[in-house]
Amino acid sequence: MYYLGLDIGSSSIKVALVEITTGKSVGVVQEPEKEMSMFAQKNGWAEQKPDDWWMHSCNAIARLKKQYNISRTQIKGIGISYQMHGLVIVDKEGKPLRKSIIWCDSRAVQIGKDAFTSIGEEKCASSLLNSPANFTASKLKWVKDNEPDIYSNIYKFMLPGDYIAFKFSNTINSTISGLSEGIFWDFKNDTIADFLLEHYGIDKALVPDVVDTFGLQSVVDEKGETDSGIAAGTPIYYRAGDQPNNALSLNVFNPGEVAATGGTSGVVYAVTDNLSGKESTRVNNFAHVNYKQSLPRIGKLLNINGAGIQYRWLLNNLAVDSYDDMNQLASQVPVGSDGVCMLPFGNGAERMLNNMEIGTRLVNLNLNNHQKGHVCRAALEGIAFSFVYGMDILKSDGINIKVMRAGNDNLFRSEIFANTVATLIDQEIEIYNTTGAIGAARAAGLHEGDFDSYGKLVEDNDHVMTFMPFKDKAPYLKAYENWKAELNLKLNNK
Numbered sequence: 001m002y003y004l005g006l007d008i009g010s011s012s013i014k015v016a017l018v019e020i021t022t023g024k025s026v027g028v029v030q031e032p033e034k035e036m037s038m039f040a041q042k043n044g045w046a047e048q049k050p051d052d053w054w055m056h057s058c059n060a061i062a063r064l065k066k067q068y069n070i071s072r073t074q075i076k077g078i079g080i081s082y083q084m085h086g087l088v089i090v091d092k093e094g095k096p097l098r099k100s101i102i103w104c105d106s107r108a109v110q111i112g113k114d115a116f117t118s119i120g121e122e123k124c125a126s127s128l129l130n131s132p133a134n135f136t137a138s139k140l141k142w143v144k145d146n147e148p149d150i151y152s153n154i155y156k157f158m159l160p161g162d163y164i165a166f167k168f169s170n171t172i173n174s175t176i177s178g179l180s181e182g183i184f185w186d187f188k189n190d191t192i193a194d195f196l197l198e199h200y201g202i203d204k205a206l207v208p209d210v211v212d213t214f215g216l217q218s219v220v221d222e223k224g225e226t227d228s229g230i231a232a233g234t235p236i237y238y239r240a241g242d243q244p245n246n247a248l249s250l251n252v253f254n255p256g257e258v259a260a261t262g263g264t265s266g267v268v269y270a271v272t273d274n275l276s277g278k279e280s281t282r283v284n285n286f287a288h289v290n291y292k293q294s295l296p297r298i299g300k301l302l303n304i305n306g307a308g309i310q311y312r313w314l315l316n317n318l319a320v321d322s323y324d325d326m327n328q329l330a331s332q333v334p335v336g337s338d339g340v341c342m343l344p345f346g347n348g349a350e351r352m353l354n355n356m357e358i359g360t361r362l363v364n365l366n367l368n369n370h371q372k373g374h375v376c377r378a379a380l381e382g383i384a385f386s387f388v389y390g391m392d393i394l395k396s397d398g399i400n401i402k403v404m405r406a407g408n409d410n411l412f413r414s415e416i417f418a419n420t421v422a423t424l425i426d427q428e429i430e431i432y433n434t435t436g437a438i439g440a441a442r443a444a445g446l447h448e449g450d451f452d453s454y455g456k457l458v459e460d461n462d463h464v465m466t467f468m469p470f471k472d473k474a475p476y477l478k479a480y481e482n483w484k485a486e487l488n489l490k491l492n493n494k
Helices: 050-067 111-118 121-128 136-146 159-168 177-179 194-200 222-228 242-251 308-317 323-331 374-398 413-427 436-448 452-463 475-489
Strands: 003-009 013-019 025-029 074-082 089-090 157-160 172-176 208-209 216-221 235-241 258-262 267-273 284-286 298-304 341-345 360-365 401-409 428-431 463-467
Touching: 003 050, 003 159, 003 436, 013 050, 013 308, 013 436, 025 159, 025 216, 025 436, 050 159, 074 159, 074 242, 074 436, 089 159, 089 172, 111 136, 111 194, 121 194, 136 194, 157 159, 157 284, 159 172, 159 216, 159 222, 159 235, 172 216, 172 267, 172 308, 177 235, 177 341, 177 360, 216 475, 235 242, 242 258, 242 267, 242 298, 242 436, 258 374, 258 463, 267 341, 267 374, 308 323, 308 374, 323 374, 341 374, 341 475, 360 475, 374 475, 401 413, 413 463, 413 475, 436 452, 452 463, 463 475
Parallel strands: 003 074, 074 235, 172 208, 258 401, 401 428
Antiparallel strands: 003 013, 013 025, 089 157, 216 235, 258 267, 267 298, 284 298, 341 360, 428 463
């Protein structure tokens, strides 16, 4: 028997099957094979059709069942992970009234900034743990202000994962974790953020019903069975945004546990029991998947836009054939890159730098002494230093790092990158080979509450290796201090 997991991304949909008893991944498929399109009517806009997510989900499920000879009745539960911060609005028949305004759409930035000023920083930090910023609530306010005819016909708003669950079950609901990522949750009173709805003039009736993150959320109905090929009556047991779900996939649930990803952008997601919004303008704070009022678990999310995209840019523009070649060149250069220093912030404004857009900077290059290996090492070190810099911000907001776990993705495959981070934070970094879809599938089994067994499933099936911090920390500290000095020069415009 199997659990099914879906990961609803903005570039593709991934669907996974895992065995219930062992947690072992049977297979993962992706739809479409090429990236899904985005609609951008204006600069800074990004929209997708919710029914495209559903179509690709159904196609992926059909492929998965056929490829592994799985019948619909062998799937005993569903878990859903999804791109965070998107807005889906539907009428009384459940039909989308417009395309979804997705996570990377920036049209509501000013709306969120104005709300932060009007409501007040202290109120936002203590109740929302965030600025309203460019999140789902602000996007809904944009629709209200700019598309009043559409707004007047809204029955409910949903997050992307809520919509997929609805298409399976014809039941509309959401979770505290999901509503918190849209900045609809008041942590101080542990209820819907009525004061923000009132500020935006949004009718509370538009908010979906709230269900537990783990548990019987809804069941597949006859229409859902016809579309998806999953038997009617199959329960949906779990739903979470992609970053909380990534942490879950890495067995990160408790205070001091940190999940990291090192893809195009970098993410550090640290769990705490502290309801602090001290760094609410630089760090996002969401209810983690296991949040309860009696046992608060907050995920502090720090994003680094300029991460793997910089290393990919070098791959495309240096005379090298692969990342392995670059890593080999970099390994021939000592710690600190003989003084060459690179700031990796060339992918737009950086929230952790108070939304400054400082670009990538390569400094201290000596044309007589330095080669492309120095540039490769400086790039890896610069990205690693940006992770450490971000974790220093998290520490200032009350995070005490006890363990870091990361996916086996591009940056963490580099020993230079992983060893630099591990040594500077003085923590082991455990590497796991897993995906969001596999994590969502396994999470369907957590409706029974056996979190200890879940951790063993992850350890037994996914653990690849562990990077240990080096005892000789001095050269790494010196290189990091040099990097910070260059960053401060730029931040202070000197």
